[in-house]
Amino acid sequence: MALFWKKKDESQEVAITLPEHIAFIMDGNGRWAKKRGLPRKFGHREGAKTFRKITQYCKDIGIRNVSFYAFSTENWKRPKDEVDAIIELFREYVVDVRNYIGKDVRVLFLGDKTIFDDDLQKKMNDLERDTGDRRGMTMLLAINYGGRDDIVHAARILAQKVKDGEINPEDITEDMFTPNLYTLDVPDVDLMIRPSGEQRTSNFLIWQSAYAELYFTNVLWPDFSSDDLDKAIEEFSNRSRRFGGV
Ligand code: IPE
Ligand code: IPE
Ligand code: MG
Numbered sequence: 001m002a003l004f005w006k007k008k009d010e011s012q013e014v015a016i017t018l019p020e021h022i023a024f025i026m027d028g029n030g031r032w033a034k035k036r037g038l039p040r041k042f043g044h045r046e047g048a049k050t051f052r053k054i055t056q057y058c059k060d061i062g063i064r065n066v067s068f069y070a071f072s073t074e075n076w077k078r079p080k081d082e083v084d085a086i087i088e089l090f091r092e093y094v095v096d097v098r099n100y101i102g103k104d105v106r107v108l109f110l111g112d113k114t115i116f117d118d119d120l121q122k123k124m125n126d127l128e129r130d131t132g133d134r135r136g137m138t139m140l141l142a143i144n145y146g147g148r149d150d151i152v153h154a155a156r157i158l159a160q161k162v163k164d165g166e167i168n169p170e171d172i173t174e175d176m177f178t179p180n181l182y183t184l185d186v187p188d189v190d191l192m193i194r195p196s197g198e199q200r201t202s203n204f205l206i207w208q209s210a211y212a213e214l215y216f217t218n219v220l221w222p223d224f225s226s227d228d229l230d231k232a233i234e235e236f237s238n239r240s241r242r243f244g245g246v
Contacts, residue, residue, distance in 0.1 A: 018062060018237075020187050020190055021191075022058065022189070022191045022192075023066075023204065024068050024069065025192070025195075026051060026068055026069055026195075029222060032220040032221070035220075044082075047221045051068055052100065054066075055068075057229060059102070061233075064138065067140040069202075070143045070145075071145070072144075072145060087116075102136075103136075105134055106131045107131045107140075109128065110142035110150070111143050142204065147205055150182050153182070188208050188212070189209040190213065193229075194214070194215070194216050195219045197216070201214070211241070213236050213241065217231075
C-alpha cells in the first residue's frame with residue numbers, strides 16, 4: 001500500500017509504503033516519571049495520553065490496524081499499587097475510548113479478560129460488540145497479554161476440536177492457528193515499534209510478528225510524537241522485506 005506524503009520541510013512529495021499493521025510496545029513510562037521525580041503512576045497517566053494521540057494520528061494517516069501493548073502477563077510481578085494504578089487507568093480509558101475513536105474504529109482486546117472483575121469485563125465485551133462491524137481501522141489493546149499465552153490459548157481451542165472429533169492432530173496447520181489467536185482476522189504485524197531504548201519484544205505478538213520489521217528508538221513512550229511515528233514509517237518504507245525469498 002502506498003500513499004503520497006508531503007514532507008514538512010520539503011516541497012516535493014515522496015511515496016511511502018504504509019504498514020497494514022503497526023504494533024507499539026508502550027515502554028518507558030516509569031523512567032519518564034522518575035526523570036521528573038514523580039511516582040511511576042504519573043508516567044502511566046502521561047503514557048495513556050500518548051496512546052490517545054497516536055491512535056488518532058494512525059487513523060488520520062490511514063493505518064488499518066494498530067496494536068498497543070498496555071500490560072503484559074509478566075507485569076503482574078510489579079508492586080500492587082502500580083498494578084492497581086494501571087488497571088484503574090485502563091478502566092477510565094475503556095469508557096473514554098468511545099468518545100474519541102469516531103464511528104469507524106473497531107476495538108479488540110488482546111489477552112485473557114477473565115482475570116478482571118465482572119464490571120470491567122462487561123465494559124470490554126460491550127465495546128468489542130458495539131464496534132465489531134466497523135472496518136475503518138482496528139485498534140487492538142493488549143492487556144494481560146502474552147505472546148506465549150496467546151499461542152497456548154489457540155492450542156487449547158484446537159485441542160478441544162480434536163477432542164470433539166472435529167479435526168485430526170495431523171490436520172492442524174499454521175493457517176488454522178491464526179484465526180484462533182487473540183488477533184482473529186487482523187493481518188500480521190508489519191512494523192513493531194519499541195520506544196525507551198530497550199531492544200527486545202518482551203513477549204508481544206510473537207506469532208504475528210514473525211516477519212515484522214523492528215524499530216527501536218530511545219524516546220520514552222510519554223514523549224513519543226507523530227513526528228517519531230513518521231520517522232519509523234519512513235524507515236519501514238525503505239526496508240527490503242523478503243519473507244525468506246530473494
Ligand atoms: C511501560 O512502561 C508500561 C507498562 C509495562 C505497564 P514501564 O512501566 O515499563 O516503564 P519503564 O520501562 O519502567 O521506564
Ligand atoms: C513491555 O514492557 C510490556 C509493556 C509495555 C506493556 P516491560 O517494561 O514490561 O518489558 P521488560 O520487562 O523491560 O522486558
Ligand atoms: Mg518497561
